[in-house]
Amino acid sequence: MLRYFCLLSLTLFGFISGPAVAPAVAMDLDVDLSKPDVRLNVSFKGAELLLFGAKDAAGDVIVVVRGPQQNKSVRLREKIAGVWVSTDEVIFGNAPAYYALASSRPIYEILPAAVMKSERIGTDHLDLQIKAKPDGATQQTIQDFTDGLVRIMIRKDLYTNEAGVIELVGKKLFRTDLWFPANVSVGEYTVNTYLIANGVVETKKTSHIQVHKVGIEARVYNFAHEQALIYGILAVIIAVISGWTANAIFKKRA
Amino acid sequence: MQIYLPIAEISVNIFLILGMGGGVGFLSGLFGVGGGFLMTPLLIFIGIPPAVAVATEANQIVASSISGVLAHWKRGNVDFKMGSMLLIGGVVGSTFGVWLFTYLKTLGQIDLVIQLSYVVFLGVIGGLMLIESINAMRRSKTSKPKRKHHNFLHALPFKMRFRRSKLYVSALLPIGIGLLVGVLSAIMGVGGGFVMVPAMIYLLGMPTAVVVGTSLFQIIFVTANVTVLQSVNNFSVDVVLAVLLLVGAVIGAQFGAKAGAKLKGEELRILLAIMVLGVCVKIALDLTLTPDDIYVLGNTGGH
Incomplete structure (x- = not known):
C-alpha cells in the first residue's frame, strides 16, 4: 500500500515537473556506522556510535534503532488494604529491548501520523504483540499498559521518545550520534534510515549493530x-x- | 572508577561496591548476622537486578561468614554440635523454601510475599529485641539477671547436652529453629542470622557470646548451598560483583568482630534491634507510599 502511494506520488511529481525530470527512480541513500558493533568489556559504561551517510536528493532523514525483541511483562499496582499490590498483567511478545529515534527536523513536520504508524516510527507506534492480558481488557486498558511500558523503558534510558538530532552537512551529507547506555541488552540491533520528501518515505536502508560481550x-x-x-x-x-x-x-x- | 558486571549486565562504581561491602561486613562481624537483609535491598537500590542481587549476596555471605566464624572459633565461641543440629533443620527447611518460592512465583505474588515477610519478621524480631534488651539493661543495673525459666520447650524428648552452650535441651529445638530459618532464607534471600540469633538467645537460652559464632557456622553451609542452586537454576550469581563485595566485607567483618568484643551483650542487641527496625520501616514505606508509576515490569523469566 505504502509502496503504491510512493510510486503514485513520484509519478505525479514527475508529471507536474515536466519532461525535464528523469523517469522516477528511487532516490539513493548511503548509510554507515563508525563501528559495526558495541563491545561490552570490563570498562564498558555506555557507548556512542556515529551514524553517517549521504543522500542524492533534498529531503529529511529519520533514523530508528531497535534492540532485539523481548517478552516484557507489565503489571498494574493497586492499593489493597493499604498495601500496593501487583494485580493485572499484560505480557508483550515483541517489545524492543532498545528504541531510539533521530530526525533532521521535528518529526511531526516531516511525516504525517499515518505514515509514522505504518512504518512503526516513534514509541507511540511500537505495534506490540499481546501474549497475555487480563480478562475483559479493553483497547484502552492495553493502551495504558503500553504507555506504562514505554514510560518504564524511558526511565531506564533504553527508549527515547524525543527524537535525537540529525545534522545535515550541506545538501547531501548527514550525521547523528547514537547512544547505548550501560544497561543495554546483548543481541542484534536494527537501524532503519529513512529518506523523507513531501511527507513520503522515498528510500529506506536497513543496517545492523551487534551488541555483544x-x-x-x-x-x-x-x-x-x-x-x-x-x-x-x-x-x-x-x-x-x-x-x-x-x-x-x-x-x-x- | 566504573566496572561492567558480566551477569548483572550493568556498570557500577568499584569504590561504591567496596564501601557497601565494608560497611555491611562490619555489621555482620559485629552482630553475627550475614548482613543479607541489609545488602540485598542496597544492591537492588543501586540498580542490580533483584534475582542477581539475592544470588550474589548469598555468595558473598559465605565469605564474610567464614571470616567471622574463624575469628569466633579462635575464642572458642562456636558450638559445633549445636550448629550441626541447626544445619540439619536448615537443609530441610531451605529445600522446602525453594519449592515454596517456585510455587509463589507461578502465582505472580513472590515480590509481595518477600516484602511482607521482611516487614513482619524484621518488625516482630526488632521490636521484641529492643524491648527485651532495654529491660535487661535496667535489670542489670538494679539486680542480678533472673534464672532461665522452664517451659514446655524443655519437656521435649531427644535431650542432648551442648557443652559449649552450657545447655541440656531437646535436639528437636535447634532442628526446628534451623527448619524455620531455612524456609525464610530461601524465600527472603538472606542468610537468616537476624532470625536465628534472637531465636537462639530467647528460645534456646544460649549465651550471647556463643550464639554469634554458631549462627555464622550454620550460615556458611546454607548460603553455599544457595549459591550453587542459584547458579544452576537461574545463572544469577555474578562472581565479579561477589568478589568486589567480599573484599570489602571480609575486611569489614574482622573490624566488626573486634568492635563486638568491646560491647556488652545488651548494647549489641539494642543496636541490632534498631537496625532491624530501620530496614523494616523502609520496606513498609515502599509498600504503602504511592509509587512513581502504577505500572511496573513483571517477571518474564528471561528473555
Whole structure:
C-alpha cells in the first residue's frame, strides 16, 4: 500500500515537473556506522556510535534503532488494604529491548501520523504483540499498559521518545550520534534510515549493530551458562578462600 | 572508577561496591548476622537486578561468614554440635523454601510475599529485641539477671547436652529453629542470622557470646548451598560483583568482630534491634507510599 502511494506520488511529481525530470527512480541513500558493533568489556559504561551517510536528493532523514525483541511483562499496582499490590498483567511478545529515534527536523513536520504508524516510527507506534492480558481488557486498558511500558523503558534510558538530532552537512551529507547506555541488552540491533520528501518515505536502508560481550565479560557469562554447576562451586570456593585469607592476614597483624 | 558486571549486565562504581561491602561486613562481624537483609535491598537500590542481587549476596555471605566464624572459633565461641543440629533443620527447611518460592512465583505474588515477610519478621524480631534488651539493661543495673525459666520447650524428648552452650535441651529445638530459618532464607534471600540469633538467645537460652559464632557456622553451609542452586537454576550469581563485595566485607567483618568484643551483650542487641527496625520501616514505606508509576515490569523469566 505504502509502496503504491510512493510510486503514485513520484509519478505525479514527475508529471507536474515536466519532461525535464528523469523517469522516477528511487532516490539513493548511503548509510554507515563508525563501528559495526558495541563491545561490552570490563570498562564498558555506555557507548556512542556515529551514524553517517549521504543522500542524492533534498529531503529529511529519520533514523530508528531497535534492540532485539523481548517478552516484557507489565503489571498494574493497586492499593489493597493499604498495601500496593501487583494485580493485572499484560505480557508483550515483541517489545524492543532498545528504541531510539533521530530526525533532521521535528518529526511531526516531516511525516504525517499515518505514515509514522505504518512504518512503526516513534514509541507511540511500537505495534506490540499481546501474549497475555487480563480478562475483559479493553483497547484502552492495553493502551495504558503500553504507555506504562514505554514510560518504564524511558526511565531506564533504553527508549527515547524525543527524537535525537540529525545534522545535515550541506545538501547531501548527514550525521547523528547514537547512544547505548550501560544497561543495554546483548543481541542484534536494527537501524532503519529513512529518506523523507513531501511527507513520503522515498528510500529506506536497513543496517545492523551487534551488541555483544567480549573478553573476560564474555568468558564469565558463557562459563556461568554452560558450566553452571562448576561455576557455582567455584564461586563458593572463591568465597571460602577469601574469607580464610582475610582472617589469616588479620591474625598476623593482631 | 566504573566496572561492567558480566551477569548483572550493568556498570557500577568499584569504590561504591567496596564501601557497601565494608560497611555491611562490619555489621555482620559485629552482630553475627550475614548482613543479607541489609545488602540485598542496597544492591537492588543501586540498580542490580533483584534475582542477581539475592544470588550474589548469598555468595558473598559465605565469605564474610567464614571470616567471622574463624575469628569466633579462635575464642572458642562456636558450638559445633549445636550448629550441626541447626544445619540439619536448615537443609530441610531451605529445600522446602525453594519449592515454596517456585510455587509463589507461578502465582505472580513472590515480590509481595518477600516484602511482607521482611516487614513482619524484621518488625516482630526488632521490636521484641529492643524491648527485651532495654529491660535487661535496667535489670542489670538494679539486680542480678533472673534464672532461665522452664517451659514446655524443655519437656521435649531427644535431650542432648551442648557443652559449649552450657545447655541440656531437646535436639528437636535447634532442628526446628534451623527448619524455620531455612524456609525464610530461601524465600527472603538472606542468610537468616537476624532470625536465628534472637531465636537462639530467647528460645534456646544460649549465651550471647556463643550464639554469634554458631549462627555464622550454620550460615556458611546454607548460603553455599544457595549459591550453587542459584547458579544452576537461574545463572544469577555474578562472581565479579561477589568478589568486589567480599573484599570489602571480609575486611569489614574482622573490624566488626573486634568492635563486638568491646560491647556488652545488651548494647549489641539494642543496636541490632534498631537496625532491624530501620530496614523494616523502609520496606513498609515502599509498600504503602504511592509509587512513581502504577505500572511496573513483571517477571518474564528471561528473555
